[in-house]
Amino acid sequence: MVRASRQPRARTAPARLDGERHLRPGGAILLAPLREGGGELLTTLSSYLDHESGIAATAAALGLHRNTVAVRIRRVQELLGIDMSDPEARLALHLACRAVLPG
Secondary structure, eight states: OOOOOOOOOOOOOOOOOOIIHHHHHHHHHHOOOOOGGGHHHHHHHHHHHHTTTTTHHHHHHHHHHHHHHHHHHHHHHHHHOOOOOOOHHHHHHHHHHHHSSSO
């Protein structure tokens, strides 16, 4: 009995997301209301998410009072209609911030 030789299966490279093409347009639409007024709400949101939703850490990083950060985050929730206690909402916002903001 002759067995057919088994050739290893070719591996395909995992698909890569092109942030410019895939994430930026949706992120820009989602975060558009935060760009008004100089973008301070967007900057605050990005820092807040980078600091694991910590008001005190965000305030220290931005050189603001904790109450200022808390008020801004409440305003972000109102403008976007998003509940920041929802982990999936925070993830979507964090990805949007990373796609839209430089660096």
